[in-house]
Amino acid sequence: MIIVLKPTDNTTIAELKNHFEGTHDIFVHHNRVAVQGITRDDLNDVELAAADEIIEDVPAAVQGSRQFHPEDTVIRTAHSVIGGDHFTLMAGPCSVESLEHVTKMAAVAKASGATILRGGAFKPRTSPYSFQGLGEDGLKYLRQAADKYGMDVLTEVMDDEHVKMVAKYTDIFQIGARNMQNFSLLKAVGKTNIPVMLKRGMSATIDDVLNATEYIAAGGNHNIMIAERGIRTFDNKYTRNTMDVSIVPVMQKLTHYPVIIDPSHAAGHTEFVTPLALAGTAAGASGLVVEIHDDPKHAFSDGPQALKPNEYADMAEKALAIRELLTGMKTEQAEAGR
Amino acid sequence: MIIVLKPTDNTTIAELKNHFEGTHDIFVHHNRVAVQGITRDDLNDVELAAADEIIEDVPAAVQGSRQFHPEDTVIRTAHSVIGGDHFTLMAGPCSVESLEHVTKMAAVAKASGATILRGGAFKPRTSPYSFQGLGEDGLKYLRQAADKYGMDVLTEVMDDEHVKMVAKYTDIFQIGARNMQNFSLLKAVGKTNIPVMLKRGMSATIDDVLNATEYIAAGGNHNIMIAERGIRTFDNKYTRNTMDVSIVPVMQKLTHYPVIIDPSHAAGHTEFVTPLALAGTAAGASGLVVEIHDDPKHAFSDGPQALKPNEYADMAEKALAIRELLTGMKTEQAEAGR
């Protein structure tokens, strides 16, 4: 486990470094220290004080923690900036269906402000009898469509074996909800330098999500964003999942990674997507990732939750307006505070 | 159970009325009919057609259904209008603590736009050893404070015996989450003409909530609003409950009753209240009910979730701005559509 100590002085920090360096990872920020992979007993060996007195917390994450990294993580790709004061729109079809179709959707996405084109080429379908995606061909189409409109690509990688192949085409890896605790996969993307969007698992607690980011960060890749796509609760008659909008302020307190809202999978039905997108925006999310389709009835997957082009345009306009409004109000207050 | 039939013609409607009137309640809206308290077998007796062919739905609610009542319910009290295009702020302390204190809180609430003063005089505490409220004295203080500032009173009624007593002081009954399926209480408030705010139970599905409204409406009281205060899920480490913001668009589709967001009980911690309030507003809620306190550390109950006066003012300003923004945008679109 990882142990965070109470704020201490430089002498103690030096002593701890002396004792643990070489055998354990040590994280220091100002007067705060965390040591990885130790137990309470190990601390007693340092003979500084009773472990109980100097331990502050046994947290889910250290590299992802605001305590050790107070500044927002800001992720920069060729065409986008994610996190900090930025607000980023990502849109595209659930599945890449053809070069022609994904190119059309890229145009729609871009027209209303999206800088990132999403699309699935490998689909983690609940049933093996459902459409499993176009595979590498799908990735090629996605790349071409994004390039045509000067956009970044966001696409799911489903297993560690495919990481290298998908890396050839994408700007951002998506780790799907079902793979949020596929630790082999997390370690594999953690060893690349490609940004990762980690989707919250259906029954993942906030701490589970933070722990999962830590698997990625442990490999050296700190370009992580967290996406909420709804959790499983007792009620799923009218929505596919229950969007936990509180993840936005909670994560902003605990971690420096940007939080993105995926209203499409949360809602499951077109008519509820926009209200959820606006809710996430108003709560302070760093961006939205939305599924769009020009002919939802014939979509290869998840048609019922895809926004049509005009619905998407309406949603984007409102979301950007809310974001601008709240940013403006914050600025005024900050200025008034000077 | 209640059965809604597929759209039909006037002859069939007349036949159904002839057959069931007197023994069952019949609801008609245009070419749509619902009959209460019948079974599939009863329908077969009418010999219109096989029951399976003419049944459209066995819904949770009929009186609360948009199908039979497409227009928004708009509730008018002395100082407030709730529902429709209106947006209503309700604020006050969790518990009424003294005349002086509740009066002070009324001034704070009013100053930032609240027209309804909330406060508890009978507290449904999980433990019998916790503060149970000031009782009727609390109601008197609440009434006085509200009157001083020209506000309405919203307060909880906990059992059917107290309905008459509480009715002397309040403008709106609150039914707490734990009593959402206390059917005796629902029937009791359903027989009054005082508006009711029904709080969603911790594990109540959307249909459960609609069914509960139907118990109130069955008594003749249609001035009902629904409040979301968070549901129970697997994750409650950082928030007290999980706010299900999707209830707003879902209920707006299914029912004509206004939906109010209670971000205080959902968040459980001050720092998350405002983002949740703004999320609910952006999703289209008809209002907010928020707990405020000038000295949260010494509040008689739920101090950790109370907004301080300045925090409340900031939240109210932002919520009203988002509401205005979205209302304005809708208007523009509607006009453009002409």
Place this chain on the structure above:
Amino acid sequence: MIIVLKPTDNTTIAELKNHFEGTHDIFVHHNRVAVQGITRDDLNDVELAAADEIIEDVPAAVQGSRQFHPEDTVIRTAHSVIGGDHFTLMAGPCSVESLEHVTKMAAVAKASGATILRGGAFKPRTSPYSFQGLGEDGLKYLRQAADKYGMDVLTEVMDDEHVKMVAKYTDIFQIGARNMQNFSLLKAVGKTNIPVMLKRGMSATIDDVLNATEYIAAGGNHNIMIAERGIRTFDNKYTRNTMDVSIVPVMQKLTHYPVIIDPSHAAGHTEFVTPLALAGTAAGASGLVVEIHDDPKHAFSDGPQALKPNEYADMAEKALAIRELLTGMKTEQAEAGR
């Protein structure tokens, strides 16, 4: 709140009594003390030690706690003994449908070992359009049927106004799941001396259940049993609720009240009732409460979950055999341990 102190000596106990008696309830068991309705600050006033050092726990319940009452609560009614080493069968129809029918069901229940006849006269139905029970007539039929076969009556009381009326007919009050936190009702039955079966609410935590028992016990009625009838989870396609069988050993550790399993409402479908009943028995429950019907298809309520007489007989035989087996094995071990 209620505070339990760490084990202490007689002098300190005397001091605490001296300080708090008259203004607060004090519970003492050997060297352990609990004081009700105090805060941490109150403790500091006693100037014994820093509150943090002497506080052991802030528990859900004291009167229900094993710490203060290590012996099992054993409830004795005219024909039954519940709790301790006893195993009690309770069976009957969901709703009382007629004198004839409930009498027939009493005969069936008794024949396979039930000593308690259950049946609903006031039904807390989710929808107001569903059958609401026969009312007081139902209670009369239930009483007559039970008397004919020398059985006790178990029936639900839904509101505090009806407590006196229902008390005329029943030997055990049932508090339904939806009313588990109807504190007015809990207080009302707490003032009687009639045993109470408290059903766990659909989303009630273990602590919520204990707190609810405390509302009853606070009135002086300690004849309380707890019934598990399934909780709400994300999966309810094949069963109506999710039976949390772990409540049996957990409650046996925390409290002295007997735990009863209601497999009927947990399962929701006949075919799963017996396995759940046997699971509860093997986990150590003090009894079973089961719905039976000779013609489930035409039952007034909950037909799909009712066991037919022969299914019930099979279930009862197996449950009693498992109970006997486990009791016998425990005895052998205890003897071997001498």
Place this chain on the structure above:
Amino acid sequence: MIIVLKPTDNTTIAELKNHFEGTHDIFVHHNRVAVQGITRDDLNDVELAAADEIIEDVPAAVQGSRQFHPEDTVIRTAHSVIGGDHFTLMAGPCSVESLEHVTKMAAVAKASGATILRGGAFKPRTSPYSFQGLGEDGLKYLRQAADKYGMDVLTEVMDDEHVKMVAKYTDIFQIGARNMQNFSLLKAVGKTNIPVMLKRGMSATIDDVLNATEYIAAGGNHNIMIAERGIRTFDNKYTRNTMDVSIVPVMQKLTHYPVIIDPSHAAGHTEFVTPLALAGTAAGASGLVVEIHDDPKHAFSDGPQALKPNEYADMAEKALAIRELLTGMKTEQAEAGR
């Protein structure tokens, strides 16, 4: 998707085969047909009848379905038989800690009837800072220990890359709860002929579990067993997860695969493990998989839930007695029925 048709005649079956064979998988059992990978529209092309009239179900699984495979799956390994009328004990330490320790635990497991030795060499820990297992060395120790006592090995495989390596040492693959929907991994073990124990995910519905088995079966591996280890609910204060014991009868109805209970991960605390194990046994499970340790306080992982050798012996004795009792009673009834 996969579509199951209503029972039909041989002519229609022939027609369907003629139409779909070569392009789609067809499953036939008596007069029942399922076609994989088709849509409702495809059915209309056959021009047999309107799709709605001939479709019976769109199920989660076909290869795992009782409809198409009514007989129990019985899995035979070198030293064990799992499923059907058999009852199988599996026990061992959470993590393989050393050759000496796992050998000692194998002796304990075997002495009370276990024929399968469980142990983890690759540990899917929530945090990257927790012990991750001994790796291939652990597998070697486990194999040696099992061989010494004539037992089979059950161990977790965490990613598709490791399938071949783990296959060298194990008799049964375990797929952990977090990987239940790691479809790449499911496909990989589906291509082997080594039996698979699939653990239910923390928020996996019954249908999700069946769909996951279908990914394995689709590769040709039908030696599948399903393990319940508790699901995530709103209450986890006293138990680590909520054991859903109803999965036993529900799965026995829907599928022919054996269901195993893992009471250790469900309980999370030693004192609740035995009651849950007995509950699962009484509900009809085909076996138990239990964590044991001679010195739980110093276990490398999950010490709090490990049974000590004597506790395990007591549990095993009781579970076997219950199983024998219920098997005996079933036999008597079956004989009486002749």
